[in-house]
Amino acid sequence: MIHARGLARTFEGRGRGKAKEEVKAVAGVDIDVAEGEIVGFLGPNGAGKTTTLRMLTTLLKPTAGSATVAGFDVATQSQQVRRSIGYVSQSGSTSPEARAGEEVMDHGMLYGISQKQAESRGRELFEQLDLEGLWERKPQAMSGGQRRRLDIAMGLVHDPTLVFLDEPTTGLDPQARANLWTHISDLRTRRGATIFLTTHYLDEADALCDRILVIDHGSIVASDTPDALKRQVAGDLVSLVVADASKAAAAAELLGRIADTEVEVTAAQAGTGAQAGAGVSARVRGAGHEVAGLIRGLDAAGIDLDSIEVRRPTLDDVFLDLTGRSLREQGA
Numbered sequence: 001m002i003h004a005r006g007l008a009r010t011f012e013g014r015g016r017g018k019a020k021e022e023v024k025a026v027a028g029v030d031i032d033v034a035e036g037e038i039v040g041f042l043g044p045n046g047a048g049k050t051t052t053l054r055m056l057t058t059l060l061k062p063t064a065g066s067a068t069v070a071g072f073d074v075a076t077q078s079q080q081v082r083r084s085i086g087y088v089s090q091s092g093s094t095s096p097e098a099r100a101g102e103e104v105m106d107h108g109m110l111y112g113i114s115q116k117q118a119e120s121r122g123r124e125l126f127e128q129l130d131l132e133g134l135w136e137r138k139p140q141a142m143s144g145g146q147r148r149r150l151d152i153a154m155g156l157v158h159d160p161t162l163v164f165l166d167e168p169t170t171g172l173d174p175q176a177r178a179n180l181w182t183h184i185s186d187l188r189t190r191r192g193a194t195i196f197l198t199t200h201y202l203d204e205a206d207a208l209c210d211r212i213l214v215i216d217h218g219s220i221v222a223s224d225t226p227d228a229l230k231r232q233v234a235g236d237l238v239s240l241v242v243a244d245a246s247k248a249a250a251a252a253e254l255l256g257r258i259a260d261t262e263v264e265v266t267a268a269q270a271g272t273g274a275q276a277g278a279g280v281s282a283r284v285r286g287a288g289h290e291v292a293g294l295i296r297g298l299d300a301a302g303i304d305l306d307s308i309e310v311r312r313p314t315l316d317d318v319f320l321d322l323t324g325r326s327l328r329e330q331g332a
């Protein structure tokens with residue numbers, strides 16, 4: 001459905017004269033998305049996600065490379081590409097004054113479908129997206145979640161086989177997000193749609209996507225299923241809280257024997273007793289097998305624990321590994 005080769009976009013810098021350095025927003029990416037896939041596109045702020053999306057949806061011309069989308073060339077067949085895709089931008093495209101149903105119909109007619117078709121498709125989408133009863137409502141009188149679903153109805157009214165969603169659930173509360181996830185995966189199950197979405201939420205990518213592409217500094221640094229990406233991270237995180245901080249070094253030594261990464265000791269975690277505790281953590285492959293022996297060793301050495309936690313790698317760990325940045329740290 002999407003095939004990009006060496007797709008690149010350079011912008012002129014904003015400085016003057018020699019200071020006008022070029023910004024390589026997208027540095028030549030290869031992307032392949034198969035029919036019926038839900039693919040998540042992740043990356044830190046400024047990594048090149050929106051620029052890539054805009055090139056694939058023909059809103060921006062590539063400076064190098066090529067891409068076909070739904071079988072059409074983005075550079076020479078932009079009209080055909082546009083007719084084949086749905087694009088739901090970050091900001092949404094509804095005008096606050098118009099009535100929801102009219103907006104959706106207008107949008108469909110803009111794409112060349114008849115008024116009758118637009119109305120029946122629109123009403124069908126309202127039903128599927130839980131917007132029943134809101135046909136006459138103005139978007140300004142809708143909740144954030146309803147407005148976002150209206151954006152999606154607009155993006156789908158002409159029955160595209162490929163849908164691009166730019167941060168579909170940003171700003172929604174957890175319940176509205178989970179609800180929208182159901183609708184997005186329904187698009188695939190019910191309509192066989194292919195979905196390419198950007199997101200800042202790793203739980204969203206995890207829950208929704210068959211595959212995740214990670215972009216950093218304009219280049220794709222990973223492309224795999226969420227589970228395979230998590231398996232690449234070196235082991236489960238084992239975190240101990242040692243009751244007596246003076247025994248942290250001894251605990252670190254014991255943990256170090258089974259660890260696959262450096263052991264980190266964090267000072268002054270509040271202990272439960274009179275003494276201040278200390279955090280001791282490291283990644284351990286197959287921690288499930290290893291921790292029993294570790295606990296016995298700690299016990300034999302007279303090291304009391306306030307707690308022990310074993311956590312499987314999350315996509316946030318993957319992201320940190322790949323980009324050196326945590327998506328959560330960016331306040332997204």
Ligand SMILES: Nc1ncnc2c1ncn2[C@@H]1O[C@H](COP(=O)(O)OP(=O)(O)OP(=O)(O)O)[C@@H](O)[C@H]1O
Nearest residue numbers: 011012023025043044045046047048049050051052
């Ligand atoms: N019109 C432009 N002129 C100059 N530089 C630009 C322009 N558009 C984007 N850039 C730069 O290109 C880089 C990639 O931007 P892009 O918007 O694609 O990132 P992003 O991954 O979508 O970021 P975010 O997560 O913040 O939306 C950034 O360094 C950005 O400043």
